[in-house]
Amino acid sequence: MAEHVSTYYVPPPSRWPVVGSVALLILASGFILLLDKMPVGPYVMALGAAILVYMILGWFGNVVRENQAGLLEGQVDASFRWGMVWFIFSEVMFFAGFFGALFYARNIAVPWLAEAQLLWPGYNGQWPTSGPGITEAFTPMGAWGIPAINTLILLSSGATVTWAHWGMKRGSRSQIKLGLILTIVLGLVFLALQAHEYAEAAFTIKTGIYGATFYMLTGFHGLHVTLGAIMLTVITGRVFAGHFTPEHHFGFEAVSWYWHFVDVVWLLLFIFVYWL
Amino acid sequence: MESTMTAVHHEEHPSGLARWLTTTNHKDIGTLYLWFSFAMFLFAGSLAMLIRAELFQPGLQLLSPAVFNQLTALHGLIMIFGAIMPAFVGFANWQVPLMIGAPDMAFPRLNNWSFWLLPAAATLLIASFFAPGGAMAAGWTMYPPLFIQGGISYDMTILAIHILGLSSIMGAINIVTTILNLRAPGMKLMMMPLFVWTWLITAYLLVAVMPVLASVITMLLTDRHFGTHFFSAAGGGDPVMFQHIFWFFGHPEVYIMILPAFGIISTIIPTFARKKLFGYTSMVYAVASIALLSFIVWAHHMFTTGMPVAGQLFFMYSTMLIAIPTGVKVFNWVATLWRGSISFETPMLFALAVVCLFTIGGFSGLVLALVPVDIQLQDTYYVVAHFHYVLFSGAAMSIMGGVYYWLPKWTGHMYDETLGKWHFWLTAVAFNVTFFPMHFLGLAGMPRRIPDYALQFADFNRIASVGAFVLGLAQLLFLYVVVKCIRGGFAAGERPWDGADTLEWTLTSPPPYHSFTTPPNLSK
Numbered sequence: 001m002a003e004h005v006s007t008y009y010v011p012p013p014s015r016w017p018v019v020g021s022v023a024l025l026i027l028a029s030g031f032i033l034l035l036d037k038m039p040v041g042p043y044v045m046a047l048g049a050a051i052l053v054y055m056i057l058g059w060f061g062n063v064v065r066e067n068q069a070g071l072l073e074g075q076v077d078a079s080f081r082w083g084m085v086w087f088i089f090s091e092v093m094f095f096a097g098f099f100g101a102l103f104y105a106r107n108i109a110v111p112w113l114a115e116a117q118l119l120w121p122g123y124n125g126q127w128p129t130s131g132p133g134i135t136e137a138f139t140p141m142g143a144w145g146i147p148a149i150n151t152l153i154l155l156s157s158g159a160t161v162t163w164a165h166w167g168m169k170r171g172s173r174s175q176i177k178l179g180l181i182l183t184i185v186l187g188l189v190f191l192a193l194q195a196h197e198y199a200e201a202a203f204t205i206k207t208g209i210y211g212a213t214f215y216m217l218t219g220f221h222g223l224h225v226t227l228g229a230i231m232l233t234v235i236t237g238r239v240f241a242g243h244f245t246p247e248h249h250f251g252f253e254a255v256s257w258y259w260h261f262v263d264v265v266w267l268l269l270f271i272f273v274y275w276l
Numbered sequence: 277m278e279s280t281m282t283a284v285h286h287e288e289h290p291s292g293l294a295r296w297l298t299t300t301n302h303k304d305i306g307t308l309y310l311w312f313s314f315a316m317f318l319f320a321g322s323l324a325m326l327i328r329a330e331l332f333q334p335g336l337q338l339l340s341p342a343v344f345n346q347l348t349a350l351h352g353l354i355m356i357f358g359a360i361m362p363a364f365v366g367f368a369n370w371q372v373p374l375m376i377g378a379p380d381m382a383f384p385r386l387n388n389w390s391f392w393l394l395p396a397a398a399t400l401l402i403a404s405f406f407a408p409g410g411a412m413a414a415g416w417t418m419y420p421p422l423f424i425q426g427g428i429s430y431d432m433t434i435l436a437i438h439i440l441g442l443s444s445i446m447g448a449i450n451i452v453t454t455i456l457n458l459r460a461p462g463m464k465l466m467m468m469p470l471f472v473w474t475w476l477i478t479a480y481l482l483v484a485v486m487p488v489l490a491s492v493i494t495m496l497l498t499d500r501h502f503g504t505h506f507f508s509a510a511g512g513g514d515p516v517m518f519q520h521i522f523w524f525f526g527h528p529e530v531y532i533m534i535l536p537a538f539g540i541i542s543t544i545i546p547t548f549a550r551k552k553l554f555g556y557t558s559m560v561y562a563v564a565s566i567a568l569l570s571f572i573v574w575a576h577h578m579f580t581t582g583m584p585v586a587g588q589l590f591f592m593y594s595t596m597l598i599a600i601p602t603g604v605k606v607f608n609w610v611a612t613l614w615r616g617s618i619s620f621e622t623p624m625l626f627a628l629a630v631v632c633l634f635t636i637g638g639f640s641g642l643v644l645a646l647v648p649v650d651i652q653l654q655d656t657y658y659v660v661a662h663f664h665y666v667l668f669s670g671a672a673m674s675i676m677g678g679v680y681y682w683l684p685k686w687t688g689h690m691y692d693e694t695l696g697k698w699h700f701w702l703t704a705v706a707f708n709v710t711f712f713p714m715h716f717l718g719l720a721g722m723p724r725r726i727p728d729y730a731l732q733f734a735d736f737n738r739i740a741s742v743g744a745f746v747l748g749l750a751q752l753l754f755l756y757v758v759v760k761c762i763r764g765g766f767a768a769g770e771r772p773w774d775g776a777d778t779l780e781w782t783l784t785s786p787p788p789y790h791s792f793t794t795p796p797n798l799s800k
Contacts, residue, residue: 008458010380010790013289013298017389024442025396028435032400035501036428059385075457079382082453090445090487097491100521101506109514119509133510205504209512212504216495 009071016059023051060234067251068243077250084254088261091224095265098220102213102272110209130208138203140210143274146197150190151270154225157186158263161232161256171246173239180236183259187229194222217273224262231255289789297392300384301789302369307686308391309366310679314755316358316398317672321748323351328710328744330727331737344727345413350401352416353433356533357440358398360667363675364536365390365447368475370686372451374780374787375469377460377795382453390447393439400436404429415725417522420507420515424499431500434493441486448482451475460779460792462799466560469778470553473560474539477567481528481535484571489525492518516581523574531570533667534634535563537674538605541627544681545609547775548624549616555608562601562608569598579647580654588647595645602638606631621773622696626677629704630670637665640715655725658718664711673703676754683758684772688785689765695757702750709743 027048034041066072072080106127113132114125120132128140141147164179205215235255238244244252289295299305327347330339339347369387373380381387404411409427412418423430455476459468468476496518498504505511507518546553553559575583575591583591609631618624640662644650653659676699683691713736718724722733729737771781783791 008379010384011300013295013300014385014388015298017385018297018392020389021392021396024393024439025399028396028400028439032428032431032435035431035497079453079457082457083383083449086449086452086483090449090483093484094487094491097488097521098495100488100524101491101495101517104517104520105506105513109509109517110512112514113509113512129512131505131508131510131512133508134505134512205498205502208505212495212498212506212511212513216498216504 007074009066009076011062011066014059014062016055016062019051020055020059023048023055027052064238064243064251073248077248080250080254084257088257091261095217095220095268098213098217099268099272102217105209105213128210130203130210134206134208136207138207138211140203141197141201141214141274143270146193147270147274150193151266153186153190153193154263154266157183157190158260160186161259165252165256168244168249168252169246176239176244177236180232180239184229184232184236187225187232187259191222191225191229194218194225214273217269221262221265221269224265228255228259228262231258298388300380300388302373302381302384302387303686303787303789303791305381305387305391306366306369306371309362309369309394312391312394312398313359313361313363313366313675314758316354316362318751318755319402320351320354320359321751323347323354324744325748327351328741331729332741333738334729334731334734336728339727341727342413343410345415345725346405346411348725349413349415350405350411353412353437354398354401355667356416356529357437358394358401360533360671360675361444362391362394364475364478364533364671365444365451367471367536367540367675367678367682368447368451368479371682371780372454372472372475373458374685374783374791375472375778376455376458376463377779377792377798378454378458379790379792379795381450382458383450386446387450390443390450393443393446397436397439397443400432400439404432404436407432417519417526418493418496419522420496420499420518423496424507431497434497437493438490441490444482444486448479448486451479452483455479460795461797466557467798469539470542470556470559470563471536471539471778474535474542474563477563478532478535481532481567481570485525485528485532488521489529492521492525495521516578519578519581520575523577524571526577527574528567528570530666531566533671535567537630537634537671538563540674540678540681541609541630542605543778544623544627544677545612545631547681547773547777548621548627549613549618550775551612551616553608554611554614555604558604559608562604565601566598569594569601573598576645576650579650592645592647596642599638599642606635606638621680622691622693622700623677623681625697625700625704626673626680629700630673630677633665633669633673633704633707637662637670640665653718655723656718657714657722657724660724661711661714661718664707664714668711669704669707673707676700676703679758681773682780683761684768685780685783685785685787687762687765688768689761690768690772691757691761691765695753695760699750699753699757702746702753706743706747706750710740710747711743713737713740 025048027045030041030044030046030048033044063072110125110127110129113120114123123132130136130138160179160182164176164183167173167175167179203211205211232255235252238251289301290298296304296308326339327344330337330344369381372378407427407429409429411429412426412433414423414426414430418433455468455472495504495506499506499508505513507513507515509515542553542559573591573595575587576595579588640658644653644659644662680691680696717733717736720733722729768785770784772785773781779796780787782796
């Protein structure tokens, strides 16, 4: 427990949370309308997304201003650290759900289908499989082309963000800037290669359980890389605006934790989705 | 100096609706949570009244089978996500900062968002009744393939649960952070009131399993609309896989709804027995081991849906293990009462009833854990009886007891003791009249989730329906007692219960808008 307990900063009433709730309600309603083929859906979604972006800018703007005013130090800073750790844990569990589906399908559901020869005679259950009912041939994604390169890229980006962190601690602004920009560029190259891989893939999300687990796992990972890249960009902007000190830069650290988490997920994807 | 200035600053807040929309105060947000959950309790309760009206006698009276299925599905979903969980978060909001001597929750704005997401999700769920084809009718467990085949209301359900999950995860992160980081100086973990302990562990469970629920309902969504084959055997998927992932969330979810109840009971019983809680340390370890065990018992919900015998044995034994820490808790409660100087105010009546009735629910759970028995009883009214003994007489009656216990602190007034006792006895008796016969119905083979039934089940169903109507009406009395207490009553003073020893009783009733600007120093 920090020492300056009595100065714990409790923010004044804020309209941003309720704006965010309205945004999510509109966004969700638009998505539902879109899914059920109503032409108004995308417009409703766009409205919801716009309000959500407005809320995020407003809310985070508030936090950054409070931070610059020195309100978020000591015990509040420790709260942010705990909060980020638990948030990343929740993300781990989100991916665990999809990895669980992959392991269950591969090791239990598919072998059972192959054993039950009454239903689909001749089905051998060899992984990767699109299941017994989908007979079109497909080529699974190999591990040693783009995925291996992407592994190197993401691992390097983990190194560059750590190098930027060292710069932060030494107070070398140019090292921070260079490290962050390199990290963002590597993240964008990763995303571009991933998009290229999707475009060239000889199967789709409809290609049975293999296609489903492949695209859902890599897709959600790609979404997280995108989010991480946006967060890194914001942090870079703040570095250029002169924010952060060698002692006090949790915004930066939170994003780098997140980036390392995305890295680790990718390593698991590389091993279990592409390689084995 | 600065702290005093911020404190003064926050005494000012907008009035009227704007106060509640923008508040960052843990007490305001706790109040919002509690009222929201009570509204959902009455709404989902009235769905149950319709169910019991239809089941009053054999044959189809009031509802079509399709509507009946919508009612059972939404009754379960709204009671769990709309009534019980938000009620406990409401308690956490009010009590955790007060009990650990904190100025507020760790993330006050996030706290506000966690609450205001709930009405958004409730809007989607309630609106789904008016969607083409009516509300979701695949049961609160949303099993495919039935769930995959539904209409737009099924999508509304998925998105509503995503929003509810977001709210729960953010709320849980807030509570964990508050407990770990904002305790008054000197309050070590093993000095925390047991209610705070149970919430720490509950919040851990929430962060661990709500994302898993989010992942599995996302798979439902893509199976419905994007051509994935997670739950279709033709594509190499498996509908049983849904059940595995769902119950990996679902079983810890059961404890998410009961552990804070244990915390409330462990607060009330020592107060009215005027003794310290017996076996504090063993209570903490019991709660922690219940939470850990909850991750390895999930498949006992699916003994009949296909599993190797080795799997059935594993999940049977791991489930029975849970009886040990639960037994420790019940033993400690009874040992706390032993030679206590007991008085029977309304909160204590609720707490004692919970100890007795929850134990019945625990025992019927043990019966259901036995594979050969469960294969007979799966999807019968025995299961309905079991989980209502756990969730109504465990969770919901603990919530009521907790409300009576802390109402004097929250409002500054004593509630009407006579009416409170009336509410208790009506609730306790009507609850048993409603749900005890369901054990017999289940053992006799009556399946759950059916709008019509064979003639031999008529008598017990009629008794259950009468009990249910009384139980429902009794909750209006609860509403009246609470409103009456808010509007006035004898002044409660700082500490109306002479056996209460937690920090909130050192503050005025109601506590100042900004409690513990200077934390109490507990280090000796």
